[in-house]
Amino acid sequence: MVPLGDCAAYIEFADKLDLEVNAFVQQLAVAVHARARPWMRDVVPALGGIALHYDPDHPDVHGDALEAAAILVQECMKGNGAAEEAPVRAVEVPVCYERAFAPDLEEVARHAKLDVEEIARIHAGGEYRVLMIGFAPGHAYMSGLDAKLAVPRRATPRALVAPGAVAIANEQTVIYPYAISGGWSVIGRTPMAVFDAAREAPSLLASGDRVRFRAITAEEFMALKK
């Protein structure tokens, strides 16, 4: 456990990506969130650990906030049996893999020595798990990418990717929420709003979700976009 400044702490369980640890962290975050005290501002599951953001001067802290956070996490770890397992959500995300929506598809195809249709078929055929939401609102890092599509990050990030751009790098896939700079290879785009502040659940995806992609045509994309 390390302090992340004086208003947060990070409890790290693994310093390398380990899917079992990641699943454990997600369960733990659900448990901590359920028992969160009024002084706790945010419970953030990351890839290999969990961050707690708090108000160290809140009257309910009674002493040292870092210590209180550690105790809370320990209590949750003890009680974190199978009975508390959170249900896993399954989310289907429509993606258009046509060229106009996939600026890096041909480059990925060359790199993977596959044709572009095959890339889309493999990507849409997989089952993914959200490892972490981070970097930007709703931006989900997902595991489960077929090793055949494992391309390195782009040497030069794109200045702007389209909102909803579906991209891959190494053995993960992401969806960009906004038009932001991004270093992953864009192979498609979803018409869904990845993060919508006006929606009851602003983020389309949550840590731990099972995700499947469904290939759609440009016409379907336009229809869904409306």
Next chain:
Amino acid sequence: MSIRVLRPGLLTTLQDRGRHGLQHVGLCPGGAMDPVALALANALVGNEAGEAALEITVIGPELSFEEETLVALCGAEFDGSFPHNRPVLAPAGSRFNVGHAGRGARAYLAVAGGFSVEPVLGSRSTYLPGHFGGFQGRSLKHGDALALRDPVATGRFAKLKKTRNGTVKWSAPPFTLPDREPILVHVLEGQHFASFDSSAQRSFFDTVWKIAPESNRMGFRLSGPVLARSEQNEILSGPTALGTVQVPANGTPIALMADHQTTGGYPRIAEIVSADVARLAQLAPGGTVHFARCDLGMAAELRHDARERLSTALRGIAWNYGQ
């Protein structure tokens, strides 16, 4: 009632104390870069400390007040016609040019009653990357008309009415502004401090860092020596916080500010203590800072001192109003 924007300034946005509880879906709390100056501006016009105000950055706007409005400008000193750190009763039809920042980088313009915008996800703060919150999710533009809510502190109105020029002789202390540069900012060692080589560790604390031009509400880039790591391994992406100092592969540190990313894959060399973030936020590009090591005990002391200074100032404002 409304305020019209004649010129928007460099970056003028509505900000309050931000939105907590959404970092697990990647949304940072955001809010005012200098919440101390925000609290003072609000107190001067009789608002709650967390009411939304205009955050004015380096080049201020020119505004016209349709009706008589109780306003206060706190934080950075601007060279325009607007009195600082005191309540001002702007007459109906008056125009104010906030001007350019001299000392400090950000000022907060609060109006009695607050601005009439709907909170988004529990806050009136503008989140620029997501285009939501504040005034239409963006910074102000020429011609915008900002509607105001009805003022609650009418007692303060009446007091100022009796003064000759609509303001007072006393003022609130601008204690987040740099007295001299470099400013001193306290940090805890970050999780990956030990992974930097010893000369990088030394130069992090020995260097007078300069705020680089490509700095914004998300983060301040610090120009100075390149910080090399002795371990070249990539680190697993982990959480960040307000004030995290991370070092990308190019060796140039970035201090994460209000609109920071919630996670990052760069090594975290240091964590700025919460009491010092508001002072750092008052540096414009070109401003200088050096870092001093501290521990959690000292961070708590600094926090308590800062809170005590603010509550003394708030009591002073209430006393001056005779309440």
